[in-house]
Each structure stands twice: as C-alpha cells, then as structure tokens.
Amino acid sequence: MELMKRELERISRFLDEKYAAGIRLLEQLVNVDSPSKDKVLTDRAGQVILRYFDQAGITYRLEENRDYGDFILATIRKGGPGGKILLLGHRDTVFPAGTASVRPFKIEGNRAYGPGVADMKGGLVIAILAAQALKETEIEMGDIELLITADEEIGSPSSRPVIERRAREATAVFNLESGRPDGSVVTARRGSAHLTMQIEGVAAHSGLNIEEGISAIEELSHKIIALHRLTDLEQGITVNVGWIEGGVNTNVVAPHATGEIHLGFWTHNDFNQVYTKIKSIIERSYLPGTTSRLEGGISFLPMEKHEGVKKLYRIVQEAASILGIELSEQRTKGAADAGFPASLGVPTICGMGPVGGHYHSEKEYIELDTMIPRAKLLACSMVLASRRLSPS
Amino acid sequence: MKILQYLHEHLPQILQDIEDLVKRESPSQDKRLAEECARFLQGLMLERLGVQMTAIPNEQVGPHLKFLFGEGKGRVMILAHYDTVWPQGTLPIRAEKDRLYGPGVLDMKAGIIQAVWSLKAIHDLHLSLNSEILFLLTSDEEIFSNTSRALIEEEAKRCKAVFVVEPAAAPSQALKIARKGAAKYVLTVHGISSHAGNHPDVEASAVHEAAHQIIRLEQLARPDIGTTINVGVISGGTLSNVVADFARLEVDVRFKTLAEGERVHRQITGLKPVLKRTRLDIEGQINRPPLEPTEQSKRLFQLAQQIAAKLGFQLGGEEVGGVSDGNFTAALGVPTLDGLGAVGEGPHAHHEHILIAEVPKRSALLAHLLLSV
Numbered sequence: 001m002e003l004m005k006r007e008l009e010r011i012s013r014f015l016d017e018k019y020a021a022g023i024r025l026l027e028q029l030v031n032v033d034s035p036s037k038d039k040v041l042t043d044r045a046g047q048v049i050l051r052y053f054d055q056a057g058i059t060y061r062l063e064e065n066r067d068y069g070d071f072i073l074a075t076i077r078k079g080g081p082g083g084k085i086l087l088l089g090h091r092d093t094v095f096p097a098g099t100a101s102v103r104p105f106k107i108e109g110n111r112a113y114g115p116g117v118a119d120m121k122g123g124l125v126i127a128i129l130a131a132q133a134l135k136e137t138e139i140e141m142g143d144i145e146l147l148i149t150a151d152e153e154i155g156s157p158s159s160r161p162v163i164e165r166r167a168r169e170a171t172a173v174f175n176l177e178s179g180r181p182d183g184s185v186v187t188a189r190r191g192s193a194h195l196t197m198q199i200e201g202v203a204a205h206s207g208l209n210i211e212e213g214i215s216a217i218e219e220l221s222h223k224i225i226a227l228h229r230l231t232d233l234e235q236g237i238t239v240n241v242g243w244i245e246g247g248v249n250t251n252v253v254a255p256h257a258t259g260e261i262h263l264g265f266w267t268h269n270d271f272n273q274v275y276t277k278i279k280s281i282i283e284r285s286y287l288p289g290t291t292s293r294l295e296g297g298i299s300f301l302p303m304e305k306h307e308g309v310k311k312l313y314r315i316v317q318e319a320a321s322i323l324g325i326e327l328s329e330q331r332t333k334g335a336a337d338a339g340f341p342a343s344l345g346v347p348t349i350c351g352m353g354p355v356g357g358h359y360h361s362e363k364e365y366i367e368l369d370t371m372i373p374r375a376k377l378l379a380c381s382m383v384l385a386s387r388r389l390s391p392s
Numbered sequence: 393m394k395i396l397q398y399l400h401e402h403l404p405q406i407l408q409d410i411e412d413l414v415k416r417e418s419p420s421q422d423k424r425l426a427e428e429c430a431r432f433l434q435g436l437m438l439e440r441l442g443v444q445m446t447a448i449p450n451e452q453v454g455p456h457l458k459f460l461f462g463e464g465k466g467r468v469m470i471l472a473h474y475d476t477v478w479p480q481g482t483l484p485i486r487a488e489k490d491r492l493y494g495p496g497v498l499d500m501k502a503g504i505i506q507a508v509w510s511l512k513a514i515h516d517l518h519l520s521l522n523s524e525i526l527f528l529l530t531s532d533e534e535i536f537s538n539t540s541r542a543l544i545e546e547e548a549k550r551c552k553a554v555f556v557v558e559p560a561a562a563p564s565q566a567l568k569i570a571r572k573g574a575a576k577y578v579l580t581v582h583g584i585s586s587h588a589g590n591h592p593d594v595e596a597s598a599v600h601e602a603a604h605q606i607i608r609l610e611q612l613a614r615p616d617i618g619t620t621i622n623v624g625v626i627s628g629g630t631l632s633n634v635v636a637d638f639a640r641l642e643v644d645v646r647f648k649t650l651a652e653g654e655r656v657h658r659q660i661t662g663l664k665p666v667l668k669r670t671r672l673d674i675e676g677q678i679n680r681p682p683l684e685p686t687e688q689s690k691r692l693f694q695l696a697q698q699i700a701a702k703l704g705f706q707l708g709g710e711e712v713g714g715v716s717d718g719n720f721t722a723a724l725g726v727p728t729l730d731g732l733g734a735v736g737e738g739p740h741a742h743h744e745h746i747l748i749a750e751v752p753k754r755s756a757l758l759a760h761l762l763l764s765v
Binding site for chain 2: 194205206213239242260261
C-alpha cells in the first residue's frame, strides 16, 4: 500500500507543531546525567520520558532490571493492517554524574550541545515524536513499540536478550542512533568482542631457583605479538590487546599474567574465523609448562547489510524522496545495538536520529534543523515498512 | 673439643637468646621497631661480652651497630644484619623438639646469636685471637643496603677477611662460597593511543612494544654461564578498546661475573624500540656485584672444611643465586666467606626455621675460624 498524500500531510502538520515540545523534552533529558552504571540516574532519566508519555497518552510498562536502568516498553496499538514496528534506543550516556551541571544543554545557532545530545537523547526524542504523530493521526498500519534500554554504552550486558525478544516479533527495527555528520543513515556496523586471557606459569625466585620457574609474562608476550598479527585492516578486522598485568615481584618468575583483547569485525564470518585463530593462540603454549584460558565473547553483533537491511533502506530512501530530503547511507566502524536485530534477519536500519557528531566528547552536537525532518522521515518510513514488509 | 662442648652446655641459654632476639621484630622499613631491637642488642652485647656497641644513626632506618673485640695483628670482620622482611605480627614464634620457627630466625637472627656465643666461648675459655674482631650489624640489608653499603665497604677495606653470618645453603647446609651479582631495571614504554573501535593503530601500541622488548630481554640471557634475566612485573594500557600508550616492565638480572653484569647493563640500557613510533625509557643499575671466589677465599673455605671435619661433620661449599652484603666486601678484594650463620630452611617464607642441633656446631665452626686467621 502506498503512503497517501493526505496521510503525509497529516503527519507533517502534526510534527511541524511539535518542535518546541521536542526541544523542551530534549533539554530535560540531556540535563539528567545518566551514566550506564548508575541505575538511580538512568531510571531518573527514564522518568522524564515516562512523564512525557503520560501527557501524550502513550501507554507503557517497565521491565525491571536488577543491575542497570529498567527497560521502558511503550506500545501504540494501531490495529493494522501491517507488521509491527520496533523503535530502539538507549538513554544511558558515557558521561559521569555532574557533567550536565558543568555543561548543560545549550543552543548556539543551528546546533544544540550537551552530554549525550547526539548519542543518543536526540534520537530518543525523534522516536517519541514520530510515534506520537502516528498515534494521533488516522493512519492504518501495524502496532508500534518503543524499547528504551540503559546499558548500551557498556556493551548492552543486560539488554541483548530483551532487544532480541522484541525484535523477533517485529517486521522492521529502526535504531535511533544519531545520523552521521554528513546526514547519512547507517546500514552496516562493526561488531565487537571483549576477551580476556589468563595465563598461568610457575613461580620461582629469580636468584635462588630461577630454572624451576616458567614465566607467564614471557608467554603473554608471545601471545600479544601473535594476536596483533591477526589485524587485517583491508578486511576491517582489528585485534588490540589494550590492557595487560602480570607478575608478583621483580625477583619472582611471574606465576600469572592477564590481558584484555578487543576485536572489531564487519561480519559474523569474520568473527568466527578470527575467534578460532585467537583461541588457538591462547591454547598454544609458546613456553612449555604454561596453561592459558580465554574468556569472554561477542558484545556487539555486527550489523551486516543483508537483504532485509537493503529492503528497509530502499523504503527509507523512498520516504526521503517523498519528503524531498536527500539521503545517503554509510557503514560505521563503531558497534551498536542494531547488530542484534539485524543478526536475527530482521530488517533493520540505524542512524535514524538527528544529524550530529563528536560523539563521546565535549563537542557533541546535533543539527537542530534536522530534528523535525528526521522525525517525518522516520514516521513515513515506519508506515511504509509496516505495510510493505512481511514479518520475519 | 672444648669450644663445642662449652656451646652444647650453654645451648638452652643460646636458644633463649635467639628467641628473645626474634621476639624483638625488626622489619627493615619500621624505624621505631628497628631502634627497639637495636637497644635489645646493645643490652645483650653488654651482658654477654661486656662490650659497649657504637650506634651509627641514620634518617631512614634503624641504626647500624658495631663493636671491636679482642686484640691482635690485623682485623677480621663478622658481618650481619638485624633487619628482617617480616612485618610485625605476621609470623608466630614456635618451638618444636628439633626446630625453632619465627620471623627472621634463619635470616638471620640465629646467626647473630651464634656469632655472639662464638666470641663468648673464646673469651670464657681464655683462648687467644690473632686478629682483632670487628662485629658489624646493619639494619637495611633486606632493602638493598642503601644506607649501609658505604659503611660496610669502608670497614671491610681495613680487614683481612670477612665472615658473613647469613644462613647456610639449604638443604645442603653448605657454606656460600660464591654468589651471583644482581641488577634491576625498569623499562617504561610510551606509545600513541587511539580508539580501537575506529582505527586501532597497534603499530604504536605500548603493549605491543613491551611484548617485543620482553622477547629481546630474554634473548640477552646466557643461562649456560649463569646469566639470567627475569621480567618479573608488567603493566600497561587502560581499556581493551583503547590502544595502549603506556606500559611498564620490571627486570631482574643475575650474573656470576662482573664482566657479564656489565655486558647486560650495556645491552639493556642500549635497547631501542622495535615499533618506530614508540619510545623507551630505561632506568636501573647493578645493585650488587657478584661474590667471585678468589685464591684467598678458597683457602679460607678449605680451612673451614678442615675445622668442620675435626668437629665431626662434613662441610660443603656452594654457589648460590641470592645476594648478601658479602657481595660488596668480596668485590673490594677482601677474602669473604658466607653462609656461616644458622642451618635451616625457608628464608622469607612462612615455614622459616632453624635446626637446633646445628647451632653449637656452626657457632664452634665460626669460633675456630676466628682463632685461625
């Protein structure tokens, strides 16, 4: 089914009037610091969103999270016909408590600044506005669900199963990370893995009985060199041993050493291949008599541009052309939650938030004149996707 | 033998003296405790030998103590330290039928008491010495002898032999006739950090460079001639997804000859980075020269063996990897014999103890040695 002209006009009119309310919501959200590991603060930021839902008449429920901020699940029943659309976002940021009192939300010219404004509180506002627009206008489509998590910046340790559960029931997933600085949406993202190696040797006194010792530090060194050789920049496979520690005292042969490894990759295949090679490096004893083990695994799955992603991007392109917006796509080295639904085969697209940049830094910003246009783009894409794509 | 018999008869009192000295705990870094232990030692020397020790104070650790005993041509040194590695209250004192356990009992408070009673036996049995004895007790041997090294060397230059009452080798119970020298280095590696998620530049990683340097360092060793290199401690980097810009290595080197120590020193301080965009800072030096056997020290050892035979036991000589203050005196060319203290096992370990049955024999051995030089 096509997006009819009058439906487009209704959506546009509604959103055009929502700019001020959207900025107000964004300012409130940005000014509540929400570092991933602080449940009290991330839940407080969640309360800002829930109050807006209450005002807008959007029903929601909370799924309790013991370690991190609670999951917010809002549902807008449209009754169909059409598949369910999932809007995905996180309200935690990388900034510690107190950041917003030092540099609160501010507007200068066309840009808004503040901790997490692009990554990704701006995106949350756009998701909320787009959902609200579709709720308030007479549009036939499938149900809409918003899932807002609170631990993405530390690798989504508690969110992955929840995201996957909701994604399995969706026809399409829109992840609201910020649009790239050049306006692109994101159709592929790297995955990442965090691994730890623990190495055991045999202690001995370096003066009295060094020949009885087997150095875990020496073993670690051989492994570090072998691991870094696995980096293949052309394939986009990166291996980095970022942190190491080992030994007891200068005059003791080290009985134990440990290292933390970060892995970046574009495809599941690449991960499997590199992981196998890493495992064999860890399990091999360069120094006979050492034993080692590998812990950890994938944190972010890669978002591979499969058929479902391509289809969804074509729909977003169509929506953009209807709205008269220029659109491009990009693949991004940074990993994010979009990899989880994409890996289940669900049509997914990322970077649907407002255009912004300098993520994770003091200079983080969004372009204000992209707020409402991106909200319109999201809303129209949601309608088309719900009508055109069959549930996976 | 009169001396041995005398010492056997006085064994209960000797053991009590050992226990009393061990009870006055004296970890090297605790100046107050060291001073209390020093006061005890001064009282003990006065009571047992009628001598007033000279205390040489210093700012960091307990005072160094010394006294002269007897008369004769030339001077012989008994070298000891009263500091231990044990923080107060970490190790209990415990007596079993044939052993005494306690903090520093082996390394080396029993050795000190054995030496005191060697002198007491000589005095009480009216035996005459050929040389004057200088008894030097330092307070920072376990922490590299920073404040005592100059004093030890200055005094040793005026002596014709040095007897170090560190414990005998274990489990052979042999004297220590040679010791390795030791050096310590710290390598700091500087790299360039970058975000591993985006474009990790592992060719500028301090962790990567550290790994290369560790392999290099291990290659400098010559274990066939006793030159060993141990990278004992390593740390580097911050988060797994950030390329490390910093790493640190601690290196311990042991060697049998000064030439080897100097070779390794030249090579370590001359190390260059493998990865072009990293930088190395290297600090460190030889802390103790090796105790290399000489003609004269070998003759002293043979003398000790003959005395032991007469006392009814076999005495071996061993080369060991650990260091002591004897390394300093030997490097000056003064004939040095080490390991003349107590017999036992577990220095610096939780099972540290001495064998009670060996106390009179080893004390007698030292007494006869002092009478013979």
